Amino acid sequence: MIDLHTHSSASDGALTPSGLIDHANKAGLRALALTDHDTVAGISEARCRAGALGIAFVAGVEIEIEFDPGEFHLLGLGIEEVDGQLLEGLSLLAEARTIRNERIVELLKREGIPIDLEAIAEIAGTERIGRPHLAEALMRGKIVRTKQEAFDRFLGKGKPFYLPKECLPFAKALRLIKDAKGIAVIAHPYSLFVSKTKLAGLMDEWKAAGVEGVEAFHPTAKLGQCRILEHMARERGFLVTAGSDFHNLQKPECGIGRTAGGIPVADSFYEELSLSLPGLPALS
Numbered sequence: 001m002i003d004l005h006t007h008s009s010a011s012d013g014a015l016t017p018s019g020l021i022d023h024a025n026k027a028g029l030r031a032l033a034l035t036d037h038d039t040v041a042g043i044s045e046a047r048c049r050a051g052a053l054g055i056a057f058v059a060g061v062e063i064e065i066e067f068d069p070g071e072f073h074l075l076g077l078g079i080e081e082v083d084g085q086l087l088e089g090l091s092l093l094a095e096a097r098t099i100r101n102e103r104i105v106e107l108l109k110r111e112g113i114p115i116d117l118e119a120i121a122e123i124a125g126t127e128r129i130g131r132p133h134l135a136e137a138l139m140r141g142k143i144v145r146t147k148q149e150a151f152d153r154f155l156g157k158g159k160p161f162y163l164p165k166e167c168l169p170f171a172k173a174l175r176l177i178k179d180a181k182g183i184a185v186i187a188h189p190y191s192l193f194v195s196k197t198k199l200a201g202l203m204d205e206w207k208a209a210g211v212e213g214v215e216a217f218h219p220t221a222k223l224g225q226c227r228i229l230e231h232m233a234r235e236r237g238f239l240v241t242a243g244s245d246f247h248n249l250q251k252p253e254c255g256i257g258r259t260a261g262g263i264p265v266a267d268s269f270y271e272e273l274s275l276s277l278p279g280l281p282a283l284s
Contacts, residue, residue, distance in 0.1 A: 001257045001264040002031040002283075004058065004077065004273065005187065005215065005243025009127050010042030011062075014248035016126070017042035018049040020256075023249075025053045029257045030283045031270045033058035033243070035075055038093045039128065040082040056270065056281045061090070062187060063173045064165065071167045072192055074174065075215060077241070078277035079182035086180040089168065094128075096166035101129050107161050108154070114141055131155045174210060183276055185213035185241050189229060190221045200232060207236050212276060217242030217269075219254045223261035239276055242269045 007013035008020045015023055017034060020042075024032045032055055034046045043059045050057035061076045079086065101117070108115050115137050123140075124133045135150035144150045154161045168176075177184045186206055189199060203214065214233040217226045217240075233240050242265045246256040259265050267283060274280045 001027070001029050002056075002267055002270045003029055003244050003246065003257045003265050004031075004033040004060075004241045004269060005035050005062075005075065005218070006032060006246040006256065007036050007062075008034060008042045008046065009125075010039050011036035011128055012130060012132070012247060014250075017046035020246075021046055021049040021053060021055060021057075024256055025055060027255075027257050029055060030267060031056035031058065032256075033060040033077055035060035035062040035077070035243075037062050037128075038064060038090050038097075040079070040087065040090065043082055054284045056283055058270075058273070058277075058280060060182070061086075061177075063090075063176070064093075064167045065170045065173050066167045067170075067192065071165070072189075073187035074170070074177070074211075075185040075187045075213075075241070076177035076180065076182040077185055077213070077273065078280060079177065079180040080279070081180045084179070086176045089172065089176045093166055093168065098129075100163050100165065101134070104131075104134060104155070104161050104163055107163075111160075113138070113143055113154075115143075171209070178210070183212045183239065183273070184210070185215055185239070186211060187215045188218040188220060188245070189214060189216075190218070190225060196228075203232060203236055203238070207238065211238075213239035213241050213273075215241045215243060217259040217265070219244060219259055219262075221260050223263070226260045239272060240269070241273065242266070 008017040047057045059079050063074045064071045065074050120133050120137045123136045135147040138144045138150045174184050216230040230240050242259045244254050244258050
């Protein structure tokens with residue numbers, strides 16, 4: 001069993017990078033890709049812990065991409081150079097999101113809602129600050145009763161204090177992944193909520209642009225849908241990947257090492273990836 005899509009506290013996951021590897025080890029995983037949102041900060045720690053436990057490690061990242069009317073995600077798997085252009089591009093995103101958080105807090109204050117960045121930073125701890133931390137601050141300040149209420153009234157898309165995230169243009173994100181010697185994989189394509197015909201057209205465009213893979217298996221889709229997506233991807237010569245999109249222990253449907261339908265992610269997905277990334281360690 002393996003997993004090619006996971007998150008740590010370096011982005012919005014609950015476990016530290018080493019804690020994530022420990023959890024994977026307890027679950028019996030033989031390989032794991034760390035694909036934090038828009039950051040490679042957890043890779044060094046995770047790689048070190050994986051090496052100590054004999055788990056094959058894949059350095060990765062999940063970059064949010066501009067897509068009308070919202071965004072989609074592009075996985076970079078097997079990245080070798082986590083500095084240079086990739087780090088610079090991700091740093092620009094991080095700066096933009098810091099500014100976004102500050103603007104949201106300022107908007108809330110203007111409306112007389114007591115909230116400050118220091119309290120939010122304390123809530124976030126080692127995690128990257130995001131809207132869930134703002135929601136927690138509003139709950140602690142007794143402005144709302146639950147985090148969900150904070151999103152429903154203030155922070156959700158279309159609500160008074162929602163501001164869109166800064167995302168990278170598709171071409172730039174693709175170039176950053178390739179420059180880092182990684183393989184670009186479209187993450188959970190069904191999250192785009194487009195028709196099968198539209199998706200087929202998009203897949204043709206992605207292939208022509210140089211995308212190498214499609215994450216056909218993801219826990220948010222039904223297994224039958226994933227089989228159809230796998231067929232569409234293989235018809236076009238894409239590498240096919242699978243993962244849990246693991247974030248925390250509170251979502252059993254996204255348990256580490258498991259994907260659509262709760263089935264284990266087979267070792268064969270790692271072996272297929274290794275054909276395109278010969279530098280990956282062998283499964284032990």
